[in-house]
Amino acid sequence: MNNTYIVGTFDVAELAFLSFFVFFVGLVIYLNRESRREGYPLEDELTGRIEPGTPLTDAGKKVFKLPHGRGVYIPEDVPRDPANIAAERTFHAGGAPYVPPGNPLTSNMGPAAYANREDYPDLTFDGQLRIVPIADSHDIVIAPNDPSIMGWPVVAADKKVVGKVTDIWVDQSEHIIRYLEVTTNTGNKVLAPMFVSFVQRRGPLQGVFANNESLISGILPEKEPLVEIDAITSEQFESVPKIATAGQITRLEEDKIMAYFGGGYMYATAERGEPWL
Secondary structure, eight states: OOOOEEETTEEHHHHHHHHHHHHHHHHHHHHHHHTTSSSOOOBOTTTOOBOOOOTTTOOOOOOEEOSTTOOEEOGGGSOOOOSOOSOEESSSSTTOOEEOOSOGGGSOOGGGOOOOOOSSBOBOTTSSBSEEEGGGSSSOOOOTTSOOOTTOEEEOTTSEEEEEEEEEEEETTTTEEEEEEEEETTSOEEEEEGGGOEEEEOOOOEEOOTTOGGGTTSBOOTTOEEEEOTTSOTGGGGGSOOOSSTTOOBHHHHHHHHHHHHHHHHHSSGGGGSOOO
16 A cells, blocks of 8 residues: 655645644634734733733734724724723622712713713715704605604603603614604703614503693503603603704714613612612
């Protein structure tokens, strides 16, 4: 029987195996280096101290060209978020939960956390504002077979009527509803994410809805159409993060609003933060 030897007893199978092994080790090193090119240095969990890099872990800076002439973005050149946060650990150990101070919905912690995104509006491919009131959009309208929820009462987590829907904000790139503009009973205008809003019929509910004679008694009639937002209570609607410019919302403002309502599912009431069992 003939055997295929290259040098001595070193055969083709050994060459294939060693070649694959070298390739695999190189692939692991390459992926490890690339994973730390986008603002992802190793840091200590407790102190925030950045671990020094090595040639096996660092592959240099990565540059992203931003759209619409906004220049370039280099993650490593962006100031890092501070490691010290205004909160206390329940006990001193890695992984111990923090207790948020003050209003937990604005604490930037846990489910109410948000990213410090750039404070400018998101844009469409052609450079127009991406998220706008429906009247300012490019011919986006509510489908004829769907209900127009403008003017519908809004019910909070405590089953109180907190205000009414006065506008609808749409995404011109995705053609979906992103936010409902809610005017509260005190005249305050806030944006609520559509993804935490439930369009439905329910009654009766307690609350006072200003400027509506049929609701002066504070009780909605049976089968009254309404929008329920059970993420936060009626009182917490008054502290929803505001937008700085009418008719547009920035990326940072979006994150803060989303975090406020998302955090409500844990922090809105004392019972939500407790275990089920």
